Amino acid sequence: MQAFKAFYKIVPRKFLVVFMIYTLIFVGIMAFFSYSESKQTEDAFELSKVRVSVINHDNSPLANELEAYINGIARPVDIKTDEESIKDALFFRETEFIVTIPEGFQNSFSSPDPKKINTMSVPDSTSSHYARTIIDKYLNAARLYFEAFPEMSIEEINERVLGDISQEANVSFLHQAASKTVTNLNGYFNFLSYILIAMLISMVGRVMLIFNDKQIKMRNYCAPVTSKSYSFQLLAGNLSIAIVIWLIFVGLPFFIFSNSINQVSTLMFVANSFVLTILCLCISFFVASFATKKSIDPIANCFSLGLSFLAGSFVPQALLSDTLKTLGNFNPIFWYVKVNNTIGDLTIINQSTLKPIFYGILVQLAFSFAFLAIALVIIKQKKHAL
Amino acid sequence: MSFHIFKYSIKSLVKDRTALFWMLAFPLILATFFNLALGNLMSSEGFEKVNIAVIGDQEMPAGLLDAMDESNLFIITHTTEAEAKELLSDKEITGYIKNQNNLELVIRSSGINQSIAKVFLDNYVQISTTVVNVIEGNPELLQEGFLDNIALNQSFTAEELPTNSSMNVVVVYYFALLAMTCLYSAFAGCNATTIIQANQSSLAARINVAPTKKLKAFLSMIAASICFQFVSTIIAITYITQFLNVDFGNRILQIGIICLVGCFTGTMFGAMFGAITKFKPEVKDMLVSNITMGMCFLSGLMILQIKYIVQEKAPILAYINPANLITDGLYALYYYDTFDRYLFNLTLLGILGVIFCTVTIFVLRRQKYASI
Numbered sequence: 001m002q003a004f005k006a007f008y009k010i011v012p013r014k015f016l017v018v019f020m021i022y023t024l025i026f027v028g029i030m031a032f033f034s035y036s037e038s039k040q041t042e043d044a045f046e047l048s049k050v051r052v053s054v055i056n057h058d059n060s061p062l063a064n065e066l067e068a069y070i071n072g073i074a075r076p077v078d079i080k081t082d083e084e085s086i087k088d089a090l091f092f093r094e095t096e097f098i099v100t101i102p103e104g105f106q107n108s109f110s111s112p113d114p115k116k117i118n119t120m121s122v123p124d125s126t127s128s129h130y131a132r133t134i135i136d137k138y139l140n141a142a143r144l145y146f147e148a149f150p151e152m153s154i155e156e157i158n159e160r161v162l163g164d165i166s167q168e169a170n171v172s173f174l175h176q177a178a179s180k181t182v183t184n185l186n187g188y189f190n191f192l193s194y195i196l197i198a199m200l201i202s203m204v205g206r207v208m209l210i211f212n213d214k215q216i217k218m219r220n221y222c223a224p225v226t227s228k229s230y231s232f233q234l235l236a237g238n239l240s241i242a243i244v245i246w247l248i249f250v251g252l253p254f255f256i257f258s259n260s261i262n263q264v265s266t267l268m269f270v271a272n273s274f275v276l277t278i279l280c281l282c283i284s285f286f287v288a289s290f291a292t293k294k295s296i297d298p299i300a301n302c303f304s305l306g307l308s309f310l311a312g313s314f315v316p317q318a319l320l321s322d323t324l325k326t327l328g329n330f331n332p333i334f335w336y337v338k339v340n341n342t343i344g345d346l347t348i349i350n351q352s353t354l355k356p357i358f359y360g361i362l363v364q365l366a367f368s369f370a371f372l373a374i375a376l377v378i379i380k381q382k383k384h385a386l
Numbered sequence: 387m388s389f390h391i392f393k394y395s396i397k398s399l400v401k402d403r404t405a406l407f408w409m410l411a412f413p414l415i416l417a418t419f420f421n422l423a424l425g426n427l428m429s430s431e432g433f434e435k436v437n438i439a440v441i442g443d444q445e446m447p448a449g450l451l452d453a454m455d456e457s458n459l460f461i462i463t464h465t466t467e468a469e470a471k472e473l474l475s476d477k478e479i480t481g482y483i484k485n486q487n488n489l490e491l492v493i494r495s496s497g498i499n500q501s502i503a504k505v506f507l508d509n510y511v512q513i514s515t516t517v518v519n520v521i522e523g524n525p526e527l528l529q530e531g532f533l534d535n536i537a538l539n540q541s542f543t544a545e546e547l548p549t550n551s552s553m554n555v556v557v558v559y560y561f562a563l564l565a566m567t568c569l570y571s572a573f574a575g576c577n578a579t580t581i582i583q584a585n586q587s588s589l590a591a592r593i594n595v596a597p598t599k600k601l602k603a604f605l606s607m608i609a610a611s612i613c614f615q616f617v618s619t620i621i622a623i624t625y626i627t628q629f630l631n632v633d634f635g636n637r638i639l640q641i642g643i644i645c646l647v648g649c650f651t652g653t654m655f656g657a658m659f660g661a662i663t664k665f666k667p668e669v670k671d672m673l674v675s676n677i678t679m680g681m682c683f684l685s686g687l688m689i690l691q692i693k694y695i696v697q698e699k700a701p702i703l704a705y706i707n708p709a710n711l712i713t714d715g716l717y718a719l720y721y722y723d724t725f726d727r728y729l730f731n732l733t734l735l736g737i738l739g740v741i742f743c744t745v746t747i748f749v750l751r752r753q754k755y756a757s758i
Contacts, residue, residue, distance in 0.1 A: 029689070048501040084727070090548050091721055092694035093555060099543075116544035122553050126433045129459065130502050132543050137509045139542045141516045148520040148527055164516045169507035170490040171500075174474050298407045302415060309419035321425050 003211075003220070003230050007237035010210060015203045019245075022202075026195045027252065030188060049075040050127040053086075053095040060106035061154035062142070069138050069162070070099065074131065090120060097121045097131040106154070110146050141165065182265050186344030188253045189269045193276060193313045193333045198304035199245060200277075201284040204238050205296055208288035212382075238281060246277040268343045268357065275364050276336050282371040283307075283332075289378040307333040317341060332367035335360045388598055388606045395578075395610030405573060408675070410618040413567040414625055417560065421630040424556045436499045439463045439470040439482035446485055450510055459502060483507070555690060557634065558717060560626055562687035565712035567615070567622050568648030569678045574611030575656025576674050578604060579746070580667055584755045587667070594755070604750065608653055615649040635720050644719075644732055648712040651739035652678075655708065658742040661749040681709035711735040 052074040100118040121128030311333035328334030339360035470482035481493035584594040686693030715731035
């Protein structure tokens with residue numbers, strides 16, 4: 001077991017820092033995402049909350065009631081009101097819709113040509129259409145009361161409008177929608193692909209580089225350990241690193257999202273991520289078989305960023321261009337993300353819905369074998385060249 | 387400046403494959419990934435009419451379909467309920483409206499398009515309630531022809547455009563990428579101090595006994611790395627704007643100027659870092675790359691909103707971060723009509739560069755080695 005032991009002497013000494021850095025970055029990013037994520041409840045329909053900032057220049061009862069109404073139905077965002085801050089906030093989508101109620105709005109409201117409320121938004125965005133609908137809805141109702149009962153006070157009108165607005169159309173769901181935790185887990189496991197490749201290449205790949213060093217290799221080949229046992233020990237070492245990393249990252253979401261593991265879809269995510277771990281291990285084996293000490297960093301960067309960028313780990317797969325989706329067939333990570341998304345979308349479990357999941361997992365395994373086989377061929381050829 | 391040293395510095399940069407990868411190829415690769423992954427990102431934001439199916443064999447409330455048509459918000463399909471279910475399962479439509487007993491919207495999940503449909507239907511239900519309430523409260527209005535004169539779908543809003551240029555937020559990723567490209571010249575700057583300080587490398591020991599003045603040699607090397615990095619920045623800009631078709635606006639000269647100043651500041655940052663620290667070259671390289679990456683992270687290279695958050699919550703951090711100054715300068719060029727903010731960023735960036743340069747020269751000058 002000398003090789004295995006040597007392996008375990010190298011890993012903590014050289015790679016604990018790498019491991020910690022990656023884990024910290026990953027946890028930080030995940031925390032950021034789950035913090036900034038829009039909240040959706042599980043069964044009931046929830047209106048989307050557009051981020052709206054109201055700048056009220058009028059301060060009349062009508063304007064204040066309107067502001068309160070908008071803030072109640074949207075997600076209010078406070079921004080500084082100088083022009084540059086407003087423009088910046090809009091550009092970075094900190095707020096999606098800025099409403100400026102002009103001075104004298106209430107006074108002109110009952111006239112035939114009321115003052116318009118200025119809105120600023122990303123041109124022709126969905127959220128701006130939505131926010132405008134909400135504002136017009138309130139004001140149309142208020143205007144009706146205004147015209148019918150000119151003597152009515154604004155407070156009373158507001159009360160009546162709010163009463164009317166509480167009338168709602170019925171909404172029902174075709175199937176039960178995917179729950180929030182499943183959506184969160186889906187995002188988490190998609191993102192995991194990047195971190196697993198990057199981490200496994202930089203850890204497994206580098207350890208293998210040490211063992212692949214010509215001098216060390218020559219020394220090891222003349223040791224009284226059969227080449228078979230030697231390879232087996234290395235393999236066991238790599239596999240155990242991979243499994244430890246996998247266990248840690250599979251355990252993490254249950255802390256972050258305080259979820260339980262007993263749901264079927266959760267188990268499927270976990271299983272799929274295990275297949276991914278095997279796949280990444282094979283990829284790092286493959287990379288280590290030809291990389292050199294100097295080139296491993298660039299190669300690891302290109303592989304991890306490239307495969308996961310093109311697979312839709314960061315951006316939803318549905319948003320990728322059509323060419324990229326076609327190219328994705330040649331990208332093992334694309335299949336991994338695809339399986340994850342299928343699991344996330346799963347509403348009924350039966351043979352036909354599970355079929356694409358199994359298929360995707362098989363494709364990933366096939367890729368793993370392919371990478372491993374190429375790596376072994378290269379290693380064998382290099383051995384002869386020694 | 388010694389042209390001889392300048393020439394050989396350029397040659398050695400071109401032949402150093404690791405430098406070539408990080409300083410030239412990596413930004414191009416990253417830009418390609420951005421383009422592939424983020425290309426369609428903006429299309430999700432633009433408004434597309436909401437696809438709604440209406441069950442054809444059920445009576446819809448009077449005026450509802452006309453109002454939906456008029457609103458320009460929906461594409462309406464008339465179909466049977468079974469077919470509508472199928473369309474919804476395949477995500478072809480956002481939802482369908484049925485009217486057994488009362489008005490009902492059937493959807494798959496919550497979302498903004500669903501919300502638009504819901505609010506529209508709500509509106510219909512509510513206005514009817516309001517009208518009924520108004521008439522109940524004041525029945526005489528009916529005789530006065532009140533209902534004929536009212537507008538139920540009046541718009542009270544006027545849209546104001548934020549700027550006349552477009553608002554594609556994705557360009558900020560490319561701006562941060564350009565900032566990264568400029569600042570990666572820190573590698574070369576750091577390397578230059580390693581080969582000029584005789585106690586850090588044997589090459590430096592050789593250079594120190596040469597009859598060329600140290601400052602002269604150093605400035606030549608620095609000039610070489612700025613030139614090299616500026617060329618690779620131009621290659622990156624050309625690649626992003628011409629091949630990836632990302633629109634940076636037409637102020638190409640100003641973009642060039644801020645990138646040149648960025649390369650200067652980046653190189654000087656590396657030089658300063660190399661001059662004041664005494665690590666092994668590999669450790670220095672690693673630290674330089676991590677610090678640069680950290681700066682770029684804060685300017686929005688990985689998560690765009692970080693730039694905004696830093697700017698709002700910790701503006702000082704934004705003003706001393708060269709990556710953010712470059713990104714912000716480019717952003718100001720792209721988004722604002724005036725040059726104020728651009729010039730402000732450019733000046734700060736230049737000042738930072740000069741500070742780094744001064745510190746480096748003060749550390750390096752008159753260093754003599756009695757023995758190494």
